[in-house]
Amino acid sequence: MTTLERLAQFRQQLYQTFTRRATALLELIDAVAQVARPHSPAELSLVMQRHWSSLYDAIDEGHFEPDALRPLLVNTAGHLSSYRVADCRVVVVDHSGYPRPQARTVAERERYPGPNDTRQLGHRYSFLSQLVDADTSWLAPVDVERIGPGSTPVGIALTQVARLAQTSSEPVIAVGDREYGVNDILRVVPKLPGVPVHFVARLRTNLVFSEPPPPRQPGQKGASRKYGARVQLNDPTTWPEPQWQGSAMTKRGETVELRGWSGWRRRGIPDVGVQIVQVLVRRADGQPKYAQPLWLMVCGGELPWEDVWPLYQRRWREETLHRQAKDLLGWTRAQVGSVERQDRWTWLVVLAYWQLLLARDLARDCPQPWERRVPDGHLPLARVQRDYGRILAQFGLAMPPPKPRGKAPGRVVGTVLEPKRRQPVLKRRQAAA
Numbered sequence: 432m433t434t435l436e437r438l439a440q441f442r443q444q445l446y447q448t449f450t451r452r453a454t455a456l457l458e459l460i461d462a463v464a465q466v467a468r469p470h471s472p473a474e475l476s477l478v479m480q481r482h483w484s485s486l487y488d489a490i491d492e493g494h495f496e497p498d499a500l501r502p503l504l505v506n507t508a509g510h511l512s513s514y515r516v517a518d519c520r521v522v523v524v525d526h527s528g529y530p531r532p533q534a535r536t537v538a539e540r541e542r543y544p545g546p547n548d549t550r551q552l553g554h555r556y557s558f559l560s561q562l563v564d565a566d567t568s569w570l571a572p573v574d575v576e577r578i579g580p581g582s583t584p585v586g587i588a589l590t591q592v593a594r595l596a597q598t599s600s601e602p603v604i605a606v607g608d609r610e611y612g613v614n615d616i617l618r619v620v621p622k623l624p625g626v627p628v629h630f631v632a633r634l635r636t637n638l639v640f641s642e643p644p645p646p647r648q649p650g651q652k653g654a655s656r657k658y659g660a661r662v663q664l665n666d667p668t669t670w671p672e673p674q675w676q677g678s679a680m681t682k683r684g685e686t687v688e689l690r691g692w693s694g695w696r697r698r699g700i701p702d703v704g705v706q707i708v709q710v711l712v713r714r715a716d717g718q719p720k721y722a723q724p725l726w727l728m729v730c731g732g733e734l735p736w737e738d739v740w741p742l743y744q745r746r747w748r749e750e751t752l753h754r755q756a757k758d759l760l761g762w763t764r765a766q767v768g769s770v771e772r773q774d775r776w777t778w779l780v781v782l783a784y785w786q787l788l789l790a791r792d793l794a795r796d797c798p799q800p801w802e803r804r805v806p807d808g809h810l811p812l813a814r815v816q817r818d819y820g821r822i823l824a825q826f827g828l829a830m831p832p833p834k835p836r837g838k839a840p841g842r843v844v845g846t847v848l849e850p851k852r853r854q855p856v857l858k859r860r861q862a863a864a
Contacts, residue, residue, distance in 0.1 A: 463783035596625035
């Protein structure tokens with residue numbers, strides 16, 4: 432199957448999952464994929480056959496089930512991506528904010544940590560994306576879900592990983608940052624139904640682990656020990672001798688020293704052993720680059736030692752996807768009036784990203800006069816977006832043409848609209864209650 436045929440097939444399958452306003456939804460997705468850095472959704476109507484009112488009608492009245500979209504995205508990502516580690520598909524989980532500081536009538540707003548130690552007001556969304564290859568920043572997002580007032584980032588992330596484990600036909604490696612709670616991961620990941628799941632997470636340096644318990648001695652009385660010696664990550668005097676050591680060089684001439692241990696445990700979870708990798712980066716003069724080393728944990732079964740650090744290095748691509756969605760695709764610029772429309776709009780932006788992902792091999796490099804051409808042929812998202820209109824014209828999806836309905840009669844004279852009710856800003860304590 433050619434790339435063009437794969438894109439056409441995906442669009443046809445996507446169109447069939449829409450149950451209401453299907454044509455307007457698909458045309459809106461194409462508009463998001465074509466227009467770079469829109470100031471508002473109304474600007475997208477300039478490339479649509481339908482009137483701008485159909486755009487807002489699609490956001491307001493359009494309907495599709497995310498549970499019907501997720502298997503389509505997972506299966507497509509499995510065939511599209513050739514990147515595997517230990518015969519497992521690699522996914523990255525992270526969340527990003529949708530600021531709505533002035534939207535006083537939008538429900539379920541809360542304060543959350545923002546960039547540079549700031550506090551943002553709005554909503555957060557958790558993304559689960561599969562790595563497409565080893566060299567570029569492209570990802571295949573397979574799931575997105577809003578972190579509601581009664582949820583936590585780690586809870587939603589583990590729910591997304593659990594859904595993927597039941598849909599995927601291959602083992603899964605999930606990679607997350609240090610915000611995801613270690614104890615939650617240890618309690619949930621080993622018991623997930625479906626295919627085997629490995630979870631690679633960065634650790635906070637103030638955590639405490641225990642070595643594997645010593646073997647039971649002949650004639651020993653009482654219960655067997657569950658924990659060994661205490662290990663505190665920020666106390667080098669408690670570190671045991673590593674079971675594995677390795678090193679690597681970076682492009683900047685820095686040396687990366689790697690040490691590994693297996694079988695460590697957390698207090699309260701004695702039955703789950705984890706694999707630990709310590710990463711220490713040294714400058715060319717031999718001095719440590721950072722004040723403390725970086726610690727990584729592997730739960731759900733051991734992985735090859737030399738693959739753990741490269742896996743975490745590729746986690747930054749999810750942050751790139753968030754920036755591209757906000758900047759190029761206009762994700763957080765849309766002020767759509769309600770949290771339900773905002774959830775629907777978020778899915779439409781993800782699906783627009785998918786159109787560009789599938790079309791990246793068909794795109795021509797169209798740099799501006801002051802820009803350089805991409806030397807290796809792997810075009811970034813912005814370059815593919817410039818040429819998407821030409822690619823879209825190469826094929827068509829059987830869609831009914833727009834039906835002009837004439838001039839709307841408008842509201843009845845004397846109609847008085849009630850103002851929207853202002854919603855309080857939720858606090859985490861109130862949300863938990």
